Amino acid sequence: MRETDVLLVGPAGTTGGIAQYMREQRRRLPARVSSRIYDVSVPMSESTQDFLVAMVLAFAQILKFPFRRPPDVVHVHTSHWNSFYQSGVYAVLASTLWRVPVVMHVHGSSFDDFMQTDSKPIRLYQSLVFSQCDTVIVLSDYWRDIVGLRVAEEKITVLPNAVDPGEYDPRYDATPPHLVFISNHLERKGIEEFVEAVDTLMQNGEDCDVTIAGSGPLSHLAADLAEKHERVTYEGYVSEERKREMLNDGSVFVLPTYAENLPIALLEAMAGGNALVSTTVGAIPSLIDDDNGVLVEPGDAETLAATLSDLVNDPERLEQMGRTSRERVLETYSWSVATERLDDLYRELAQ
Numbered sequence: 001m002r003e004t005d006v007l008l009v010g011p012a013g014t015t016g017g018i019a020q021y022m023r024e025q026r027r028r029l030p031a032r033v034s035s036r037i038y039d040v041s042v043p044m045s046e047s048t049q050d051f052l053v054a055m056v057l058a059f060a061q062i063l064k065f066p067f068r069r070p071p072d073v074v075h076v077h078t079s080h081w082n083s084f085y086q087s088g089v090y091a092v093l094a095s096t097l098w099r100v101p102v103v104m105h106v107h108g109s110s111f112d113d114f115m116q117t118d119s120k121p122i123r124l125y126q127s128l129v130f131s132q133c134d135t136v137i138v139l140s141d142y143w144r145d146i147v148g149l150r151v152a153e154e155k156i157t158v159l160p161n162a163v164d165p166g167e168y169d170p171r172y173d174a175t176p177p178h179l180v181f182i183s184n185h186l187e188r189k190g191i192e193e194f195v196e197a198v199d200t201l202m203q204n205g206e207d208c209d210v211t212i213a214g215s216g217p218l219s220h221l222a223a224d225l226a227e228k229h230e231r232v233t234y235e236g237y238v239s240e241e242r243k244r245e246m247l248n249d250g251s252v253f254v255l256p257t258y259a260e261n262l263p264i265a266l267l268e269a270m271a272g273g274n275a276l277v278s279t280t281v282g283a284i285p286s287l288i289d290d291d292n293g294v295l296v297e298p299g300d301a302e303t304l305a306a307t308l309s310d311l312v313n314d315p316e317r318l319e320q321m322g323r324t325s326r327e328r329v330l331e332t333y334s335w336s337v338a339t340e341r342l343d344d345l346y347r348e349l350a351q
Helices: 016-029 047-068 084-096 111-115 120-131 142-145 191-203 219-228 238-251 264-271 301-312 316-334 333-350
Strands: 002-012 033-041 071-078 104-105 133-136 156-158 178-182 210-213 232-233 252-255 275-279 293-296
Touching: 002 016, 002 084, 002 333, 016 033, 016 047, 016 071, 016 264, 016 333, 033 333, 071 084, 071 333, 084 104, 084 120, 111 133, 111 142, 133 142, 142 156, 178 191, 178 238, 191 210, 191 219, 191 301, 210 219, 210 238, 219 232, 238 264, 252 264, 252 301, 264 275, 264 316, 275 301, 293 301, 301 316
Parallel strands: 002 033, 002 071, 071 104, 104 133, 133 156, 178 210, 178 252, 210 232, 252 275, 275 293
Antiparallel strands: none
16 A cells, blocks of 8 residues: 655744644554644744744745645644634645645634634635645544634535543542642633632532642742642642643543644543543543543533532442543543544545
8 A cells, every 4th residue: 555645834843832742642643644743833922123033934834835745644733813813724735836735733722713704805815725635634523613614515524632641541440539630720720710610619618629730920829829738739830741640640621721623632531430520611521421521611610619518428339430431531542543544535635
């Protein structure tokens, strides 16, 4: 069988979720797929000078792109707003200059807002870019409906994010129950609501332990909470190895976020055998039902506290939820499933 040559285009040189996905994708694709990466990352723009440098670098990357060896398939990873403006150029160039199949892979917590913009020029650009794509990958049925505003239904493929369950060894027997929060400490991630909810649990004398990891501008909230309550631990930024240990030991993973696509953090928590408590945003409801967790509305710290209280007082239910989470990762959200589907897609497009 002939090897399929795939060029992955995206911000591979960053620390973000897209870069993480691209690295794992390339590492895990089968040997019959030869993959290369074209890195389109640019520095963060914190000043006018930074913005100009980023613009020059992005322009230089675009100018160099057509002179690469054309692959069999181009797989472009994109997000909303500036990311899409930049990545859309590569989709159009690959389709019109190289005349090769193009896969557009949609990430980003606010891609729904981006698609629903009132700006006619932006909507026209979206339609132009998507018209040059042979396949548009979205992460759930929710995003299928959103992207369907500009893309024909037959072009859309639902392919969830993925993790490697083999990297996790769930315990399921944490006594007392163990609540875990691992994320950037930003307002969007719901760190304020989580801290408020945990403070309520501690003041009410609930029998549970809490571990918080991550960093960001609101990290002082986690640090203050840990100083106030003996059963709360704040570890700051942690390694991947330590993160997996925390998830293996956890009972409930909490992510009271305001906006997401399909968070890899939740999939990692599922692989670690955790019940999930998160919010009704983006594709999160496709991961969570009564069998493996609870959904709450973003910004509702009172309901979050009540939900966590109910769970920590029902350890048998927690264990079953954690086992269900683990089973679902193995069946649907593992890299073995994702790469098999990607391989099939590449071969079909390259024919």
